[in-house]
Each structure stands twice: as structure tokens, then as C-alpha cells.
Amino acid sequence: MRKQKKKNINIISICFLFIGIVFMVFGIYRGEVPVMFEKSINICLECIGIG
Amino acid sequence: MVKKRISNDRSRYIIQAIWTLITNSFLIGFIQGKIYQGKVKNVCVPGLNCYSCPGAIASCPIGSLQAVIGSYEFKFAFYIAGFMIVIGSIMGRFVCGYLCPFGFFQDMLHKIPFYKKPKTFKGDRLLRKLKYVILIVFVILMPLFLVDIIGQGSPYFCKLICPAGTLEGGIPLVLMNDTLKQTVGWLYAWKNFLLLVTILASILIYRPFCKYICPLGAIYSVFNPISIFKYRVNPEKCIHCHACATECKMNVDPVKNANDLECIRCGKCKSICPTNAIEYTYSTKKYTSKN
Numbered sequence: 001m002r003k004q005k006k007k008n009i010n011i012i013s014i015c016f017l018f019i020g021i022v023f024m025v026f027g028i029y030r031g032e033v034p035v036m037f038e039k040s041i042n043i044c045l046e047c048i049g050i051g
Numbered sequence: 052m053v054k055k056r057i058s059n060d061r062s063r064y065i066i067q068a069i070w071t072l073i074t075n076s077f078l079i080g081f082i083q084g085k086i087y088q089g090k091v092k093n094v095c096v097p098g099l100n101c102y103s104c105p106g107a108i109a110s111c112p113i114g115s116l117q118a119v120i121g122s123y124e125f126k127f128a129f130y131i132a133g134f135m136i137v138i139g140s141i142m143g144r145f146v147c148g149y150l151c152p153f154g155f156f157q158d159m160l161h162k163i164p165f166y167k168k169p170k171t172f173k174g175d176r177l178l179r180k181l182k183y184v185i186l187i188v189f190v191i192l193m194p195l196f197l198v199d200i201i202g203q204g205s206p207y208f209c210k211l212i213c214p215a216g217t218l219e220g221g222i223p224l225v226l227m228n229d230t231l232k233q234t235v236g237w238l239y240a241w242k243n244f245l246l247l248v249t250i251l252a253s254i255l256i257y258r259p260f261c262k263y264i265c266p267l268g269a270i271y272s273v274f275n276p277i278s279i280f281k282y283r284v285n286p287e288k289c290i291h292c293h294a295c296a297t298e299c300k301m302n303v304d305p306v307k308n309a310n311d312l313e314c315i316r317c318g319k320c321k322s323i324c325p326t327n328a329i330e331y332t333y334s335t336k337k338y339t340s341k342n
Contacts, residue, residue, distance in 0.1 A: 017279070030125075032128060035122045043103050048221035049221045049241070
């Protein structure tokens with residue numbers, strides 16, 4: 001019983017890891033990185049409490 | 052046992068300090084009052100580290116998440132969500148314990164002596180749910196729905212709540228930049244007030260921002276029970292002395308749940324255990340108990 005539960009947890013961890021990688025690749029593919037990059041290379045006035 | 056605990060604490064502080072330095076290694080930014088604009092900013096750091104910090108070489112996942120969700124082009128941030136899922140499913144809140152500069156800052160503040168430091172208080176457990184509310188409301192819903200005329204939302208968590216942005220970005224940039232100095236107003240005063248409250252609270256309570264406010268901690272906490280790296284208590288070795296639960300500053304009882312949502316995996320419980328019953332484990336490793 002315990003072994004079976006352990007096995008399931010392994011599968012869940014690996015599934016999430018796989019989903020995460022797929023999400024990242026899809027996010028890069030559809031062009032999210034430039035949006036993030038644009039925000040992070042300019043001083044974010046809101047983030048520092050001015051804007 | 053005390054020696055082992057001190058050694059664990061010391062090595063953790065060294066790792067936190069080195070990681071903080073690595074992720075904020077654009078030291079010239081602190082002199083020039085500018086921020087790094089190189090390609091490494093395309094990637095996120097695992098912990099909370101403001102990308103407007105003059106030293107930051109990479110991006111903050113929470114700031115980036117809001118930037119993408121709040122943009123007129125996208126309504127979901129697959130890249131950042133994927134990054135956080137990958138980090139969370141590998142190590143859970145280990146990030147909070149070892150790889151978060153703001154967590155390190157709070158750890159250091161808590162070392163300042165004070166005559167009484169409450170370990171817990173009435174309403175502590177309920178208040179810990181607040182970080183999930185902040186995650187949903189300020190990080191996801193507000194940037195998504197409170198948008199301007201062209202459909203652009205603001206990073207509301209960073210703007211209204213995050214003291215890490217004030218500490219790492221706001222204060223150094225405003226001090227070094229005359230133009231910014233002239234534009235500060237009530238919002239800057241509010242953010243500084245929140246930072247001051249966080250500093251005072253951190254001296255009294257262990258990691259109050261991580262416990263009650265941090266949306267990144269809220270995300271990683273969900274992965275604690277399922278992450279590849281986790282803790283386990285060997286029931287054959289455990290003598291139920293409760294030393295681990297007494298030592299834990301996040302108020303977790305590892306014997307009841309070694310991978311509690313609130314556990315930041317700092318390793319204090321492991322180092323204090325007199326029988327070495329608490330172990331690190333990976334999902335592929337077989338459980339040693341015969342039960």
C-alpha cells in the first residue's frame with residue numbers, strides 16, 4: 001500500500017516537471033519572453049513605488 | 052547536537068549569502084544607479100529578487116508573472132508558470148530556505164536580539180492563508196482585469212505590497228537618481244512604511260513576509276508534498292521527543308507531516324534530531340521502513 005502510494009507520488013512529480021517544461025517551451029514559442037524582458041530591463045516605476 | 056545545528060545554520064547562511072551575491076552581481080549598477088539590461092534578464096531567479104534592483108542580473112518570477120498577465124497581448128504567462136512549476140516540482144519551498152535573498156534578509160533581521168520573540172500567536176494559522184489570497188487577488192486577478200484603455204494592467208503586488216522591491220530597487224535607485232528623487236510621492240512613502248513594518252516584524256517573528264504575504268512562497272508551498280526533493284521521517288528511528296517540532300521556526304511538526312505546506316526546508320529539524328530520523332529523500336529512493 002505504502003509502496004503503491006510512493007509510486008503515485010513519483011509519477012505526479014514527473015508529470016508536473018514535464019508540464020512545467022512544456023509550458024516554458026510554449027511560452028517561449030508564443031513570444032512571452034520579450035514582454036517580460038522589456039519590463040525587466042527598464043526601471044519598473046511601479047515596482048520601486050513611484051509609478 | 053548543538054554543534055550540528057550551528058553548522059547547519061552557518062552553511063545555510065553561507066549558501067544564502069553566496070546566492071544573493073550571484074543573483075545581484077551587477078555591482079556597477081549600485082554605483083551608476085542603473086539596472087542591468089543584458090540577456091540574462093530573459094531568465095528568472097527562483098526566489099523573490101526585484102528585477103529593478105541595480106545589481107539584479109535576472110528577473111523576479113512574481114514581477115514577470117504580473118508583467119505578462121497584465122500585458123495586452125497575453126492573458127496567461129506560460130513561460131513563468133512553467134518555470135515555477137519546474138522549480139516547485141523539483142525542490143518545493145527549499146527555494147525559500149536557501150535561494151531567496153529576501154528570506155535571507157529576514158533571517159538576518161531575526162538574529163537581532165529582542166527581549167521576547169513570540170513563536171506563535173492567536174490567528175497565526177489563519178493569517179498564513181493570506182498569502183494565497185494575495186497571490187490570487189494582487190498577482191493574478193488585478194493585473195488581469197484592472198487594465199487601462201489599451202488593456203495594459205499594472206503589477207499590483209509589486210506596486211502596492213512588495214517590500215523587497217522597495218528595499219532592493221526603490222531605496223538604492225531613488226538615492227542615486229536625482230530625477231527619481233523628484234518624483235517620489237505617497238506611494239513611495241507607503242512602500243517604505245510597509246518595508247519598515249516588515250523589518251520590525253522580522254525582528255520579532257521569524258520570516259513574517261514568507262509566512263503571511265509572499266505569493267511565491269504560496270506557489271512553491273503547493274509543490275512541497277509532491278516535489279522530487281523532500282523530507283521523510285524514519286518511523287523506526289523516531290523516538291517522538293518533539294525536538295524537531297520545538298526547533299522549527301515555521302511551526303511545523305515534521306513527525307505529523309514532513310512536507311507541510313509551511314516547511315521552508317531549512318534543515319533545522321534534521322540537524323536537531325537526536326536519532327537522525329529525519330532524512331532527505333528523492334522520489335526514486337525506496338522507503339526504508341518495514342511498516
